[in-house]
Amino acid sequence: MSRPVNPWLASKGLLYDVVFQAADRRSDVQLLQQHEESARIATADWELVTGWMMPQTMLHSPGSTVMDAAVRLRQQNLMDRLLNWYIDVVRSHFVLHGLPAIKNPNIPGILSDLYSVGNGVKRVLATLCDASRHYLFPIPFLYVDDTHKVDRLARTRFRHSLNAMIDIALSDHEFQLMAHMLVEHHLAACGKQDENEMVDDQGEAHRLALLAAIREQIDLLEVQDRMERIVAEVYHKFMPRYISQKYARIWEQEQSVEPLMVELKNLIYGPISRCISALIRRDEFLEARLYEFATECLVKLGVEEMFDIVIYFPDSTPALGYLKTCMRTQEHRAQLVAAFQNACQARLLHCGANTSDIISFYMSTIRAFKLLEPRGVLLDKVSRSIRRYLRDREDTVKCIVNGMLEVEDANTGDLSELSKELASASSTQSAGSVDDNDYSDMNWVPDPVDAAPDFRNKRSSDFIGSLLSLYDNKEVxxxxxxxxxxxxxxxxxxxxxxxxxxxxxxxxxxxxxxxxxxxxxxxxxxxxxxxxxxxxxxxxxxxxxxxxxxxxxxxxxxxxxxxxxxxxxxxxxxxxxxxxxxxxxxxxxxxKSARKLSWLKRLGSVDVTLELEDRTLDFTVSPDRASLIYLFQERPTYTLDELKARLNMDETATRRAVGFWIKNDVLKEDETCSDRYILLERAEQTKKKVLLDDAAESSVQTAEEKATEEMRIYWSYINGMLTNIPALPIDRIQSFLKMLIPKEVGYSRNLDELRDFLTVMVAEEKLECVSGNYRLKK
Structure with a gap:
């Protein structure tokens, strides 16, 4: 049979199995008695040592009795069990007494003062330091032998256990909030000091002294890693906010980039570095890492603002300066290109933007990105979508030419800046020319690694050449x-x-x-x-x-x-x-003998003076407008049909001329009769809305209008074709025209020219387009 030798030893896991095979075996009985005696001695020693180690007991050095009992427990290999018991007791005591002691009686949200927050953090850390010293007190007395492996492992185990409890305590929400507020307040104070709001050296000394005191407690508790995480989290929130407040839209502050960058570096290497160094462990690369993150924030801000930077160029030159200084990696360049292209698609390259505004933005883009990166790789990347969109706009060529020739046109906008650049562009290059790499240039460097495969470096930064290179053929x-x-x-x-x-x-x-x-x-x-x-x-x-x-x-x-x-x-x-x-x-x-003039009566301008009953008006107008208002000398009212017949003009031109005089309060439409107009001898207060555009017509035909007129000679063929075949797609119409038109007439138009002509015919309601097929209008 078998039975436990001692209930106490059995409860501690020390089981002894003694087998009695015969009642007369005296040696086995003596062995059992010896074990029982040892158990009684061990129990007394255990109670003596654990009574002294209990956390509720006042701290005092152990007497010789306690130390002798500890020696006997060591001889019986019970020190490991003693440590396990003490760890369990400490954990229970800490939960019952330690954690409630570090709870803040006040709500951390009301702790807005820098020193009250700091004192709150100090109180929590001081409580943990006292608990740590109290719990560690018995360990050096019982596990004192540094040369003994068991003692070293025991001290390490207890320290790890204690650190785990402290770590749990510091994970408390209230302490985390107070610690974050403490670091945030100190960094904010550094930022204000940079703005000359807090320049008191004594105030900074008090703040650093408070942080140094907290640093001592952190070192004692061995929780430097946790505080470093808190500092890193707060700094990563503080710096982007500070950069945004200090550097956002700096072109409105009229500041240059050099003083701003010097101020930022002095702030980081000065107050912020001293603040963080007083709180956590410092190394030789601390300032460099802090400054590197600040420059990352600057790059991110510049990437987000790049579209506005281009719009406000050259006032935004300081922003380009700090962006050029801080943008060093290929990742930064890729982020800038992607963000700028997305902003262009969302805010510029759509039908609601005027072509002149897009061209002006493109010119600012060239200037800004040439300043940011003179090699032109970034410009090449970001301008591709703008150039592609401009090529698809119908009035791009007209806007560019009007700008170069200083033509004021309400439809194309103001691009008079192009005329100023025409002289400088003409003196450096010709249209379509590209500056390739000069192999005799001793300062030549290869293109950056992120350059597109078809990138070609251009030395000149003029944008006249860039605009002219939108099209492969300069004939347009x-x-x-x-x-x-x-x-x-x-x-x-x-x-x-x-x-x-x-x-x-x-x-x-x-x-x-x-x-x-x-x-x-x-x-x-x-x-x-x-x-x-x-x-x-x-x-x-x-x-x-x-x-x-x-x-x-x-x-x-x-x-x-x-x-x-x-x-x-x-x-x-x-x-x-x-x-x-x-x-x-x-x-x-x-x-000029043998030469005769043939008058083009719709062309030119006429100076007109109108003497009405209550006013005299002077105008410079086209001949059709002057001729129309001249008719009202005969009688004060005309119908639209009468004006058309007298002037020999079509309805659209007549309405446009009438609209001009209605807009200038010379004529008005009769409210009782449609298309009847009355001369206003006396001005009226109310104005009639003019539905037609009264802008003066061009004196000559545009290239598109001329092409349309030349295509009209083929209308009879198209008409006959669609009479026999009710509906045809444009490619079939093109094929039939090439086959049916005689050689003496000739047909050499491409598909785009035919499409433009068919579009005009649809507008004139001679054709209609249904599902891509053209047919005669019924």
Whole structure:
């Protein structure tokens, strides 16, 4: 049979199995008695030592009795069991007495004062330090032998257990909140000190002394890692907020980047470094890591603001300065490109933005990114989507040309800055030229690793060349330049063409003289017209039987072959104007024998003075508008049909002319009769809304209008084709035209030109497009 030798030893896991095989075996009985005696002695020693070690007992050095009992427990190999018991007792005591003692009686949210928060943290740490010293007190007496492996392991085990309890205590929400508030308050104080709000050295000394006292408690408790995590978390929240407040939209603060960067570095290497070093362990790379994170925050802020930085350039140059200083890695560059492209798609590249605004933004983008990264790799990446969108806009070429020639157009916006850049761009490069790498350049460096495969480095930062390179063929600009130049020359008064000649010379450098030959001829026509007009109005050259020409008529003689196609409409002018034109023509025929003038009556401008009952108004208008208002001298009211018949104009042009005078309070529409207009001898307070655009028409046809007119000769073929086959897609129409049109007529139009013409026919309601198929309008 078997039985436990001693209940107490059995409860501690020390079981003895004694087998009695015979009653007369005296040696076994003696052995059992010896074990029982040892158990009684061990129990007395255990009670003596544990009574002294209980945490409730006042701390005092153990007497010789306690130490002798501890020696006997060691001899019986019970020290490990004693340590386990003590750890359990300490844990229970800490839960019952330690944790309630460190609870803050106040709500941490009301601790807004720096020193009250610090004192709260100190009180918690002081309580934990007292508990740690109290619980550690018996260990050095019982496990004193450093050379003994068991003692060393015992001290280490107890220290780990104690650290675990302290770590649990410091994980308390209230303490975490107070610790975060403490670090945040001190960092905020450093930021205010940088802003000269707190420059008291004595105040900083008090703050550092408080942190140093807390640091001593942290070292005693061996919880440096936990405090380092708290400091890191607070700093990672504080610095982005500080950077945003200090550096966001700095172009509105009129500050330069150098002082700001110096201030940031002094702040980090000064107050912030001293604050953090007083609280946690310091190493030689602390300031460098703190400053590196601050620059990361600066880069993030610059990436977020890059779209606005470009908009406000050059006022935003300081922001580009700090971004250039801090942006060092390929990851930063990739983030900048992605964020800028997303902002462009969301805020710029959509149908609600004017083309002129997109071009202006593109020019600012070129300047800003060239300053940020002179190599142009970032510019190449971010500008691709803008360039692609501009190419798809129909009025891009017109806007660019109007800007270069300083044409004021309400539809294309103000791009007069292009004219200022035309001279500098013309002096450095020609259209379409690209500056490749110069292999004789001793300062040459390879392209950055993030450059696109088709990236080509351009030394020049001018954006005239960048705008002209939007299209592979420069003929689209040449055609528009001819049209704009023609309009400019025909709108001139007093034949003053100095500005046009200057622009033409600059454009020749970009496009070449051969491409602008027509413009040369147009300028010479105006110069020749000036001389001819002076001779016609010279009273000494009036021939016998002829009448002098009034000074109110001046004409420009144009060479039909070199000017764009004109709008050929025979406007009915007032009789006295017609008489002056006949005199002008007769005098011209005398000066230029065998040549005759053919008047384009819709072109030009007229100075008009209206003398009404209560006011006198002066205008400079087109001939059709002047002729229309002249009719109201005969009677005060006309219908639309009457005006059309008298002026020989179509309905759209007549309504546009009437709308101009309604807008200027000269005419009004009769409320009792539709399409009847009345002259306002006296101004009225209420204004009638003008539905039609009253902008003046261009004097010459645009390239698109000319192409449409040339395509009209094929309308009969398209009409007959769709009569036989009710509906056809555009590619079938293109194929049939190439097959059916005779060679003497010829057909060489591409698919895009045919599509544009069919779109015009749809607008004129001659065709309709259903599911991609065109058919005749019913």
């Amino acid at each position: 600009f040449v055609k528009e330049i001819v049209v704009v130049m023609a309009n400019r020359l025909l709108d001139l008064q007093n034949y003053e063409i100095e500005r046009e000649m200057m622009h033409l010379e600059l454009l020749k450098v970009l496009f070449g003289e051969a491409d602008l030959h027509n413009c040369d001829v147009m300028v010479k026509d105006i110069l020749e017209s000036k001389r001819a007009d002076a001779n016609i109005h010279d009273p000494t050259t009036v021939a016998a039987g002829t009448y002098p020409v009034a000074d109110i008529v001046h004409a420009s003689m144009v060479s039909k072959l070199f000017w764009p196609a004109f709008r050929d409409e025979d406007l009915a002018l007032p009789p006295f104007i017609e008489a002056q034109l006949d005199r002008y023509s007769a005098k011209f025929s005398i000066l």
